Amino acid sequence: MKTSLTILQLFICQALLLRSLVKADPDPLQDYCVADTNSLFFINGAPCINPKSVVSSHFATSALAKPGKTSGNPFGFNVTLTTTANLPGLNTMGLTLARVDIASNGLVPLHSHPRASEVTICLNGVLLVGFVDTSSRLFTQLLRAGESFVFPRGLIHFLYNLDSSKPALAMSGLSSQNPGAQIASVAVFTSKPSIPDEILKKAFQISGQDVSKIRRNLGG
Ligand SMILES: *[C@@H]1O[C@H](CO)[C@@H](O)[C@H](O)[C@H]1NC(C)=O
Secondary structure, X not given: OOOOXXXXXXXXXXXXXXXXXXXXXXXXXXXXXXXXXOOOOOEXXXXXXXXXXXXXXXXXXXXXXXXXXXXXXXXXXXXXXXXXXXXXXXXXXXOEEEEEEEOOOOEEEEEEOOOOOEEEEEEEOOEEEEEEOOOOOEEEEEEOOOOEEEEOOOOEEEEEEOOOOOOEEEEEEEOXXXXXXXXXXXXXXXXXXXXXXXXXXXXXXXXXHHHHHHHHHOOO
């Protein structure tokens, strides 16, 4: 029996593997599956309430109507998200909407969403936005009110309010109901338990004092 795989077989295996890795949220099997926020089941997504009990308000929310407070945040931003709790009709739609308030010269620091691409529209202010691709190429754009930008799924990106006197406002649509967010600096320097200093010293080519200082600055 021949045990080695042909090049073609390997190629097909790899293509299938890649396809499953880049899948979006699963397609809904129903018109809607309004989240039962009281359910005790742990499943992928949220269980649905009886469709007969569904009303228009399940598809509406005012969760993004009010600005988030940016004063308590060291970077000067606040993100408010739609969730299956504040917008139950969102369940299984593969979508999230985010309100992003950014103080004057505030920053949404380098972060990534493991499960979603993001399209953002600047509604107020002047934003410098950008992302870095997997070959370390940086793409940036200056956004004024009404202008949009796309951050590809999983890539590290930022939004910076260039205005030193006025707050900025952006709204983002994300292609998952659970996009996830990892702030690079916070994940690396304030994880619990901590990543060993030796690892961070080598990874960032810095000293032990540098590691401690960054940890302290980030509240870790
Ligand atoms: C974001 O804003 C909300 C509403 O003002 C506030 O309750 C929350 O604590 C803020 N989050 C952070 C991280 O500052």
